[in-house]
Structure formats: C-alpha cells, structure tokens
Amino acid sequence: MSIQKEPLFLKALPVMKQLVDAGYEAYFVGGSVRDMLLHKPISDVDIATSATPHEVKELFPHTVDVGIEHGTVMVIHHKEGYEVTTFRTEEGYEDFRHPDKVTFVRSLEEDLKRRDFTINALAIGIDDQLIDFFDGIGDLERQCIRCVGDANERFNEDALRMFRAVRFVGQLGFQIEEETRHAISLLKMNLSKVAVERMKVEFEKMIQSSYRKEAMELFVETGLYQACPLFDGKDNILLKIAQFSLKEMSVLQAWIVLVDELHLSDKEVTYLLKSWKSSNEQIRDVLMGYRTYCARKEEEWNFFLAYACSYEVACEVEQLLIAQGKSESVRELEGTYQSLPIRSMNDIQLNGHDIIRILQLEKKGPIIGQVLKMVEKLILEQSIQNDTEILEDFVLNHFGNGK
Numbered sequence: 001m002s003i004q005k006e007p008l009f010l011k012a013l014p015v016m017k018q019l020v021d022a023g024y025e026a027y028f029v030g031g032s033v034r035d036m037l038l039h040k041p042i043s044d045v046d047i048a049t050s051a052t053p054h055e056v057k058e059l060f061p062h063t064v065d066v067g068i069e070h071g072t073v074m075v076i077h078h079k080e081g082y083e084v085t086t087f088r089t090e091e092g093y094e095d096f097r098h099p100d101k102v103t104f105v106r107s108l109e110e111d112l113k114r115r116d117f118t119i120n121a122l123a124i125g126i127d128d129q130l131i132d133f134f135d136g137i138g139d140l141e142r143q144c145i146r147c148v149g150d151a152n153e154r155f156n157e158d159a160l161r162m163f164r165a166v167r168f169v170g171q172l173g174f175q176i177e178e179e180t181r182h183a184i185s186l187l188k189m190n191l192s193k194v195a196v197e198r199m200k201v202e203f204e205k206m207i208q209s210s211y212r213k214e215a216m217e218l219f220v221e222t223g224l225y226q227a228c229p230l231f232d233g234k235d236n237i238l239l240k241i242a243q244f245s246l247k248e249m250s251v252l253q254a255w256i257v258l259v260d261e262l263h264l265s266d267k268e269v270t271y272l273l274k275s276w277k278s279s280n281e282q283i284r285d286v287l288m289g290y291r292t293y294c295a296r297k298e299e300e301w302n303f304f305l306a307y308a309c310s311y312e313v314a315c316e317v318e319q320l321l322i323a324q325g326k327s328e329s330v331r332e333l334e335g336t337y338q339s340l341p342i343r344s345m346n347d348i349q350l351n352g353h354d355i356i357r358i359l360q361l362e363k364k365g366p367i368i369g370q371v372l373k374m375v376e377k378l379i380l381e382q383s384i385q386n387d388t389e390i391l392e393d394f395v396l397n398h399f400g401n402g403k
Helices: 007-021 031-037 053-059 108-113 136-142 151-157 160-172 178-193 196-208 212-221 235-242 251-262 266-275 280-296 303-307 311-323 331-339 352-359 366-380 388-399
Strands: 026-029 046-049 063-067 072-077 080-086 088-091 101-104
Touching (some): 007 026, 007 046, 026 031, 053 063, 053 072, 063 080, 151 160, 151 178, 160 178, 160 196, 160 212, 251 266, 251 280, 266 280
Antiparallel strands (some): 063 072, 072 080
C-alpha cells in the first residue's frame, strides 16, 4: 500500500510536501484513505494540516476561501483544486449540522475525533505512515460501520450521519455496529431537521448502491425512513424497492418503481418529488417513465408510446420489465424508435405559418394547434405520409373552404 501508486494522491503530493517542508503536519484523510485500503476507486482527496487557514494562504500563491470560517482553503496547484483543512475541534450543534464554535488546533488526533465513523477517521502521511487512532483498520477488516467515540454525540452533531451510516451499508456491504445502530433507532427523528437536499443525495446514493437490499431493509428496520418526506407509513413499499429483481437500479428506475407501487396520480408524483426537492428535469423524466412503464405493462411498443417517451428513459423502463420477465430484450424498443416517422412536432413537414397561408387566416388562432395535433396523430398511426405536399393538400381539403 502506497500513496505513490494512486494517481490522485500522487498529483496532490506536492501540496502536502510544501506544507511539511514548511514545518507543518499534513495528511490525506477520510474517504480516500478508506477507499485505498479497500482497493476501491478514489474520486477525490482531502488534506488535513496543522497550518491555520492564514498560514496556508501565505504558503501558496493561488488559493480560494471555500470555507475558511471552518478552516478550509482550496489550494490551486497545476490548475487543480485541493481542499486543505486545518485540524479543528467543534462544539455545540443546535441545528444538528453546523457547529456553534470551531477551534483550530495543532493535533491530528483531536481533529479525527470529530469525524463520523472509524473507517473515515484514518490518515496517511507523505511517508506512507498510516495513522489510526480509533481502530478504523480493524473495522475495515471486520466490515463494520462504527461511530468514532459516542454514537449519540456523533449523530447529535450531524443527524445526516445516520443516513450516511445506512448508505455505507449499501455502498460497502458492511454491518452497522450495535451501539451505532441503536443510536440511529433512538435519534432517527432528528433527521427531519436536516435539509431535504442533503437527505436526497444520501437516499439516491443508497438506492444505486451494490447492496441496495441490505441498506433499504436497514433504512426501514431502524425507522429512519419515517423522518423522510412523505415516506412515513410506506415501509412495505420501500421494501419492495429493496427486493426488486433488478440488481443495480438507477435513481430514475427507483423513483418509477416507488411511484408505481404507490399508485400515484401525476399530480401526486409531482407533489412527492417536489417534497424531495427534485429538479423540474427529474420530475419530467419520472412522470414520462412512470406513464410509459404503466402503458408497457398493458401493451407492446408502438409509435405513440415511443413518441411520448425519450429513448433514454424508455431504455430504463424496458430494463425494469426485463428484470421482471415481462420483456425479453430492448430489440423491439430499438426497432420502434428507429422506425418512428417523427420524433417531435418539429419534424412535421408543416408549421403554423404554412397553415395560416393555406387556410388564408388573418391571424393566429386555436385552429393552428388543432390542425397540427391531428396531423401529428395521423402521421404516428401511419394514416398519412410526412410529406409537405401531401400534408398541405390534407389541410386544405379538411379545414379549408369554411370546414
């Protein structure tokens, strides 16, 4: 095991070395160290140092104050940004997230004491020396998720940590240590005080995880779900997602299955997703996928179904059906999309200006939309060709001369 073998560590090493050469302590900390030890891909690195934010800014010519009040300065090195955070202690968490007081310290151990789980409280120096004050390595070997110190204290500092514990079950396939699990069951309703946006990130990571079934079951067993928007009383529905036959489920697929199991109307789907602070784009895709999923359980692919759903969303819907044995492959879907006569209203060889000209209208009116909708329908059911001359003749014959 060596940080020299990990590209992201190697790229950040000059920043660490400059801190150490200046007489400060500096370590890679947190999830990157954990993932290296688990031989998992590393997505980013965090550096902890004994240098104060002011000392870090004096040492490097290019920095950005991304969270300087909490000790974090982003150091720009070779056009890459690295978050460098001063060792610190924290006190008081009235909002279950932000500390009321942050104190900068020179002790790595004091800094690591405030972290959530032992497997995330590991540090490694430029000499590859691994520092483990809380038996995080032992917990990695035991595949155990355990809070640093007192679990009640850690969860009262940041209630989202409870959700993170369950998400790590899904991500790593580990078990939650008994005292940590008991604290989640005891303090679960504190999660309702956490911003929904933060919960949503954890929930969507959990439902995409390799061990989704185990994580979702724990999510229900601990009662954590009760503190989530509109999930109280939906334990059986959530367990159906846990047990769904598709091994790896996307966020979109999970929401489609959830709203389908709840038998929601479009309005109710929108209300649920807005309660979870979903983007308009996500709401649109879930509604599109949900309608298509319901329709596909009753009928085969056809031009109307394909036209109403984007190809990307349709593929995710079809994977849900394949997983349930209700479809054999995506070949029929692909063939339908390849044969679509039009993919949007813009493909119709006729527009509003043409209709005004053909019908000699003095101004725009509802007749234009009515004509286009009828033409769209006829093209999709293959009753008429999407040809300019043919369409113009149709409009003149059916809507001209006062018809």
